[in-house]
Amino acid sequence: MSEPEARPARAEQRRATEARILAAASRLFIDNGYERTTIRAVARAAGVDAGLVMHYFGSKQALFQRVTQASPMPELTGTPEEVTEQILARIAQMLAVEPAQSLALLRSVLTHPEAAEVWQEGTDRYHAEISHAIGAADADVRAALVSAVWLGVIVSRHLLKSPGLSDAGPQLVTDLLRPCLRSLTRADLPGTTG
Amino acid sequence: MSEPEARPARAEQRRATEARILAAASRLFIDNGYERTTIRAVARAAGVDAGLVMHYFGSKQALFQRVTQASPMPELTGTPEEVTEQILARIAQMLAVEPAQSLALLRSVLTHPEAAEVWQEGTDRYHAEISHAIGAADADVRAALVSAVWLGVIVSRHLLKSPGLSDAGPQLVTDLLRPCLRSLTRADLPGTTG
DNA sequence: GTCTATACATTGATAGAC
DNA sequence: GTCTATCAATGTATAGAC
Numbered sequence: 001m002s003e004p005e006a007r008p009a010r011a012e013q014r015r016a017t018e019a020r021i022l023a024a025a026s027r028l029f030i031d032n033g034y035e036r037t038t039i040r041a042v043a044r045a046a047g048v049d050a051g052l053v054m055h056y057f058g059s060k061q062a063l064f065q066r067v068t069q070a071s072p073m074p075e076l077t078g079t080p081e082e083v084t085e086q087i088l089a090r091i092a093q094m095l096a097v098e099p100a101q102s103l104a105l106l107r108s109v110l111t112h113p114e115a116a117e118v119w120q121e122g123t124d125r126y127h128a129e130i131s132h133a134i135g136a137a138d139a140d141v142r143a144a145l146v147s148a149v150w151l152g153v154i155v156s157r158h159l160l161k162s163p164g165l166s167d168a169g170p171q172l173v174t175d176l177l178r179p180c181l182r183s184l185t186r187a188d189l190p191g192t193t194g
Numbered sequence: 195m196s197e198p199e200a201r202p203a204r205a206e207q208r209r210a211t212e213a214r215i216l217a218a219a220s221r222l223f224i225d226n227g228y229e230r231t232t233i234r235a236v237a238r239a240a241g242v243d244a245g246l247v248m249h250y251f252g253s254k255q256a257l258f259q260r261v262t263q264a265s266p267m268p269e270l271t272g273t274p275e276e277v278t279e280q281i282l283a284r285i286a287q288m289l290a291v292e293p294a295q296s297l298a299l300l301r302s303v304l305t306h307p308e309a310a311e312v313w314q315e316g317t318d319r320y321h322a323e324i325s326h327a328i329g330a331a332d333a334d335v336r337a338a339l340v341s342a343v344w345l346g347v348i349v350s351r352h353l354l355k356s357p358g359l360s361d362a363g364p365q366l367v368t369d370l371l372r373p374c375l376r377s378l379t380r381a382d383l384p385g386t387t388g
Numbered sequence: 389g390t391c392t393a394t395a396c397a398t399t400g401a402t403a404g405a406c
Numbered sequence: 407g408t409c410t411a412t413c414a415a416t417g418t419a420t421a422g423a424c
Contacts, residue, residue: 152346183373
């Protein structure tokens with residue numbers, strides 16, 4: 001093998017270009033979804049040629065996977081109350097800063113089959129952990145509802161940009177959401193004082 | 195004007211064909227969304243030609259509007275408790291039978307700009323009514339959260355077909371959802387007995 | 389390592405024959 | 407009232423020049 005240190009700039013430049021393409025693709029996938037995001041548009045936004053994008057990532061779907069692949073989430077474990085707080089903390093985090101990978105996936109989850117599949121896999125483990133913490137007969141329904149609430153809040157805020165929710169502070173939102181999620185994760189209903 | 199009663203079958207056949215096209219379009223828009231639904235596929239499913247679909251509806255977007263135009267919903271009004279029950283009743287109804295117009299719109303709400311616009315208009319009035327019933331300082335955030343929960347539940351059940359939620363009975367779901375929504379529509383938190 | 393040129397399929401939409 | 411033929415545009419993906 002000849003001098004590997006002779007051309008360190010080559011690999012570095014490649015990584016830089018690749019990063020620019022990924023950033024541009026992420027933005028476009030988040031804003032416009034899978035179908036409406038074209039390779040040409042990604043290339044233009046990244047300041048490169050469309051052929052180069054294909055050369056680096058192979059296909060549009062592969063590029064999408066690279067953008068949406070999320071780091072494995074930490075486990076949800078403990079009592080129902082503890083799990084609820086872990087979920088609330090996670091929601092607060094996703095409200096504070098835009099979760100790029102999740103948003104890119106969520107934007108296309110209703111219209112791109114591959115995105116729906118990845119989403120399913122992710123929520124399956126999620127459901128199992130919540131359901132296990134609840135431990136009631138209808139735990140699976142409750143876990144699904146917790147997941148549905150979480151989905152609705154993130155989608156409404158970041159993607160639909162619902163007025164009144166996109167401006168609200170994470171602290172306020174999680175405070176309002178706490179009793180709501182508590183009622184879902186507690187097997188015994190606290191009773192409605194009506 | 196010559197005999198208008200001579201050809202009653204003409205108009206009737208046209209209505210029948212139009213109805214078949216609308217039914218096919220509805221199914222495809224619900225299942226695949228706006229982008230992935232092609233005029234050709236609609237025509238094929240309806241057993242007619244693609245040109246005929248264009249001739250009847252003018253454009254793909256016009257066809258989409260015809261499919262997604264919903265009958266105006268009844269007002270939400272009364273005390274927070276009453277409004278909550280009205281929302282729960284509406285959710286129960288949408289869980290029992292597939293709400294075709296809403297689902298066609300919801301499937302594309304994240305990826306089709308026109309769908310997002312129509313959705314916005316619909317939820318604006320919704321928010322105003324809920325917010326008015328709550329009448330607290332953070333009423334707009336609460337109303338947006340109620341809407342987010344509603345969105346998450348319907349999407350999870352009918353579009354994402356979340357296991358554990360797509361099988362559950364409407365009665366069980368609304369019973370589980372009641373304390374959750376109550377906590378959002380009551381300005382005074384009932385307190386978490388932890 | 390980057391870009392040009394292009395093949396190939398599919399789309400929405402139009403014009404006109406029957 | 408229904409269908410055939412076609413247009414113009416756009417998409418992904420590939421081959422090859424620089």
